[in-house]
Amino acid sequence: MGGILTAAETEALLLSLRVALAAVVVDLPFAFAAALLLARSRFPGKWLVDGIIHLPLVLPPVALGYLLLISFGTRAPLGSFLLENFGMRFVFSWTGAALASAILTFPFQVRAIRLSLESQEAGLSDAAGTLGASALDRLFTLHLPLAAPGILAGVITAFAACLGEFGAIITFVSNIPGETRTIPLAIYTAIQSPGGETEAARLAAMSILLALAGLVLADIAGRRARLAIGR
Amino acid sequence: MKDITLKHRRAGFALDAEFALAGARVTALFGPSGAGKSTIIAAIAGLIRPEFGRITIAGECVFDSQSGIFVQPRARRIGVMFQDLRLFPHLSVEDNLFYGWRRAQSRPARGAADEVVELLGLSQLLKRKPQALSGGERSRVALGRALLMGPRALLLDEPLASLDAARKAEILPYFEKIVRETRIPMLYVSHALDEIARLADHMVLLDHGRVVAEGPVFELTARLDLFSGSQLIPGTVLPATVLRHDEVHGLTEIGVGAELLVVPRVMQNPGNDIRIRIDAEDVMLSLTRLEAVSANNVLPATIADIRKNGPHADVQLQVAGARLVARITRRSLQRLDLSPGLPVFAVIKSVTVGGREG
Numbered sequence: 001m002g003g004i005l006t007a008a009e010t011e012a013l014l015l016s017l018r019v020a021l022a023a024v025v026v027d028l029p030f031a032f033a034a035a036l037l038l039a040r041s042r043f044p045g046k047w048l049v050d051g052i053i054h055l056p057l058v059l060p061p062v063a064l065g066y067l068l069l070i071s072f073g074t075r076a077p078l079g080s081f082l083l084e085n086f087g088m089r090f091v092f093s094w095t096g097a098a099l100a101s102a103i104l105t106f107p108f109q110v111r112a113i114r115l116s117l118e119s120q121e122a123g124l125s126d127a128a129g130t131l132g133a134s135a136l137d138r139l140f141t142l143h144l145p146l147a148a149p150g151i152l153a154g155v156i157t158a159f160a161a162c163l164g165e166f167g168a169i170i171t172f173v174s175n176i177p178g179e180t181r182t183i184p185l186a187i188y189t190a191i192q193s194p195g196g197e198t199e200a201a202r203l204a205a206m207s208i209l210l211a212l213a214g215l216v217l218a219d220i221a222g223r224r225a226r227l228a229i230g231r
Numbered sequence: 232m233k234d235i236t237l238k239h240r241r242a243g244f245a246l247d248a249e250f251a252l253a254g255a256r257v258t259a260l261f262g263p264s265g266a267g268k269s270t271i272i273a274a275i276a277g278l279i280r281p282e283f284g285r286i287t288i289a290g291e292c293v294f295d296s297q298s299g300i301f302v303q304p305r306a307r308r309i310g311v312m313f314q315d316l317r318l319f320p321h322l323s324v325e326d327n328l329f330y331g332w333r334r335a336q337s338r339p340a341r342g343a344a345d346e347v348v349e350l351l352g353l354s355q356l357l358k359r360k361p362q363a364l365s366g367g368e369r370s371r372v373a374l375g376r377a378l379l380m381g382p383r384a385l386l387l388d389e390p391l392a393s394l395d396a397a398r399k400a401e402i403l404p405y406f407e408k409i410v411r412e413t414r415i416p417m418l419y420v421s422h423a424l425d426e427i428a429r430l431a432d433h434m435v436l437l438d439h440g441r442v443v444a445e446g447p448v449f450e451l452t453a454r455l456d457l458f459s460g461s462q463l464i465p466g467t468v469l470p471a472t473v474l475r476h477d478e479v480h481g482l483t484e485i486g487v488g489a490e491l492l493v494v495p496r497v498m499q500n501p502g503n504d505i506r507i508r509i510d511a512e513d514v515m516l517s518l519t520r521l522e523a524v525s526a527n528n529v530l531p532a533t534i535a536d537i538r539k540n541g542p543h544a545d546v547q548l549q550v551a552g553a554r555l556v557a558r559i560t561r562r563s564l565q566r567l568d569l570s571p572g573l574p575v576f577a578v579i580k581s582v583t584v585g586g587r588e589g
Contacts, residue, residue, distance in 0.1 A: 126278050127317035129304040131331030131380055141330075145321045230320030230362045 009203065011178050012186040013210075019094055019169075019182055020162035023102035024109070024155050031109035031154065036143070038110070039117035054111075056104045065171025068100055072172075096173035097180050101162040108161055109154035116150020117143060149225040156218040160211060183207055237274055238283035246270050246281075246440040252288075252384075252418065252433075257410055259427040259448065260420045262437035268420045269314070271437075272388045275418070276311045277304035289383040289416070308335070310382030310415075314389045316373040318361040324372055325357035331380025338381040350412070351375045351405055367398045371405055378409065385417045391426060399426075406430055407585070428452065428468040428508040429585040453554035455538040455545050465545060465556045466510040468585075473503045482527075485584075488551030493527040494582045508583040511545060514557035515578040518567055528579040530555075534571050537564070544569075548577055 005013065034053055038046070056064065072079040072090040082088040090096035120143060128138045166184040173180040175189060187203045190196035239246040246267040252258050260268050273279045275286055277293065280301055286294040288309060293302040310331070318327050328348060332338050339347070348354055351371045361369055370390060377385055390406075391399045403426065410417070410430055421427055427434060427448065434451045436443040444457055451457060452468045474484040476496060483497045485505065492507070499505055521529060532548040532555065544564040548555045555577060569575070 121317070123313065123315060123317045124319060126276075126304070127311070127313060128319070128330070129278070130276050130307070130309065130311045131376065132305045132308075132334035133330070134305060137334070142319065228321060230360050 005206075008177065008186070009206065012181055012183045012203065013206065015094060015178070015180075016163050016182040019097045019101055019165075020159045022095070022098035023105060023162045024158045026098070027102045027106050027109050027158060028151070028155065031106060032113055032144075032147075032151070034106075034110045035113035035117055035147075036139075039114045054107045057107045061100075061104060061165065061167030062171050064103065065100060065168035068096070068103075068168065068172040072096065072099075090173070092173050092176060092180065094173075094179055097165075097169045097182060100168035100172050101165045104165060104168055105158035105161045108158040109151075112154030112157060113147055113150045116147040116153075120146050146229050148229060149222055152221050152225050153218065156214060156221070160214045163207070163210060163214075183210075234287045235271070235275065236284045237271060237281050237286070239270060239274065239279070239281040241270070244270075244440060248437065248440065248442050250435045250442050250445050252416055256414070257417045257419055257431045258433040258435060259431035260418055260435050260437060261422065261424070261427055262443075263422060265439075266437040267440040268422075268437055269388060270440075272311070272386050272418070272420060275384075276309055276386055277302060277307050291383075305334075308337075308381070308383045310377030310380055310385045312373050312377045312385070312387045312390045314392055316369055316393075318369060318372055318376070320361055322360075323357065324353060324359050324361065324364070327361060327372055328353065328357075328375045328379055331376060335380045339379065344379050347375055347378050350408055365398075366394055367401045370394065370398075370402050374405065374409065378413070378415075382415060385415050387417060387419045389420050389422070391421070391423070403429060424452070424466055425508065425583070428466060428506070428583075449553070453547060453556055455536055455547050455556065465558065466508050467553075467555045468506055468508050469553050469555070471505050471507045473497060473499045473501050473505060475501050488553055490530050490551035492530075492579070492582060494584055497584050506585045508585060509555060509579055510581070510583075511556040511558035513579060513581040514548075514555060515580065516546065516557055516559055516563070516567065516569065517576045517578055520576050521578060524578060526578045526580055528582065530577045530579065532575055532577045534569055534573045534575060536571060537569065539564075548575070550577060 038050060069091065070076055074080055074083055074089065074091060079091065090099055124142060125138055128142050133141065164184060166188065169180060169182060170185055175181050175185045181189065183203055183206065187200050190200035190203060233249045234252040236249045237246055244267070248267060248271060260271060262268055270279065274281045275288070281294070281296065283296045284294065285292065285296070288307070292300055293307050294300060319330065322330070329344070332344055351374065353371055353375060356364065356368060361372065364372065374390065391402060394402065407429060419427070419431055431448050433446070434448045435445040436451065436457060444451060444454070448468050449470060452466060469487050471485045471487045471492070474486050474491070476483050481496045482493050483495070485492050485494055485507065487507070494507070497505065530550050532550040534546055535549045535554065536547040538545045539561060542561055543558050544561050546557045546559060546569065548557060557577060
């Protein structure tokens with residue numbers, strides 16, 4: 001990549017991809033569980049759970065970054081507990097960027113998966129039941145495969161949203177080259193420095209290409225997944 | 232005690248039904264839409280929990296509201312063929328067929344399972360996805376899937392309702408084969424009398440959530456009080472025996488009681504028991520024996536009962552120890568001055584021969 005991108009650009013690109021990937025992978029099982037809960041069960045206080053899951057959609061990212069900073073900071077109770085017992089540190093680390101991105105894009109995954117679960121005919125599950133399948137069995141042989149297009153759509157949307165995350169990252173884990181300076185932060189840094197316009201433009205172009213590639217990929221993958229489950 | 236006793240209330244609908252499955256291999260649950268047929272199926276399969284009642288399948292109680300027994304659907308071993316089939320769209324025909332088989336405790340041997348697949352004509356379609364099948368093929372997959380789980384009973388919820396007449400004619404022989412070759416008790420839900428006539432032994436008539444009548448198909452179909460007045464055309468189902476084939480004319484002589492009927496050549500061997508169905512609209516009445524008439528089948532009969540029904544009159548006849556219904560016009564009734572006890576001749580225009588043995 002040396003020919004086209006500078007070392008700093010490559011660094012920002014790879015970091016962005018790493019942060020986004022970690023965020024969506026960590027999110028997925030929780031997002032599926034939350035989607036299943038919201039799509040399939042009724043319980044008192046469901047509206048509250050629904051609201052909390054969707055809170056990141058309306059919460060200012062900077063505010064979330066601040067909340068994370070005061071809870072995961074090395075002197076905060078939660079942060080010091082994790083550091084002392086597990087050696088985990090989120091502040092000023094790329095894992096913190098991933099954590100912030102994961103929380104912010106969690107609702108994207110939940111929504112897409114929930115929709116695909118809700119569109120599944122309840123009758124199929126009944127049919128599988130009469131054929132001897134337990135609830136867990138049905139989850140893995142029926143609901144999960146049939147939700148594949150939704151899972152894929154959710155993962156790709158969340159991934160794309162992660163790539164654009166700025167406010168929470170800069171507030172929570174700062175702007176450290178090679179550690180937390182993802183593409184949006186690199187663009188911001190370039191604009192702030194004198195004569196950085198060209199650099200900012202190159203990075204912006206890269207973001208756009210990345211987003212376009214994501215869209216195309218999402219479309220192809222969505223088609224394949226729908227074909228596989230016969231929709 | 233009856234095998235099935237159910238009381239269940241839903242918005243605007245109350246089910247209060249009680250009937251037996253005992254002895255019969257195929258019990259038809261018959262009635263207009265909204266009569267409660269699907270609710271009964273759902274209750275037997277365990278997909279709903281009725282308020283009150285008791286359900287016994289193959290001698291085992293799967294539901295009893297009094298003692299709080301409710302066996303989960305997956306532990307009931309009751310095969311269900313749903314009206315909307317409910318094939319798994321993401322699985323191949325093979326994986327659909329064997330979904331229940333793979334999970335069953337007591338299932339048919341692999342070889343026997345393959346035979347069922349063969350019998351249903353699905354061997355060539357195993358790798359396809361359900362959406363790549365025709366409507367008739369899909370029905371066969373749904374039937375096969377329910378059979379392969381090795382069920383103690385099979386519930387068929389209007390399995391042919393979504394098919395047109397041609398598809399229905401294509402599928403019915405498969406059902407007949409299955410009925411002939413398996414010993415699984417079946418509950419067959421339908422509002423089509425022709426399907427019931429071909430498949431069922433026993434019949435439960437349902438209306439507004441209540442059992443109106445139950446009994447052998449041969450008896451029930453000839454009862455005027457049940458069918459007259461409904462939009463259904465009564466059609467009598469009778470047991471018959473194949474006597475001999477007339478290869479020259481492509482006909483078969485069959486015996487109904489002491490009488491002889493001639494029908495188009497059937498695929499059954501002489502001596503075989505079959506069942507025939509005679510639509511009330513295919514029976515004419517004559518006061519004298521008609522000699523110069525194109526119909527082959529003219530039987531002496533005695534009028535047993537008459538029921539007026541709009542422009543029609545349904546006439547129940549005693550023929551050769553069996554009962555037959557003729558639907559004539561009110562005008563003919565008056566013109567011929569028909570009344571119970573009068574000897575007449577039944578001119579039968581058309582006889583439908585069912586594939587299965589009586």
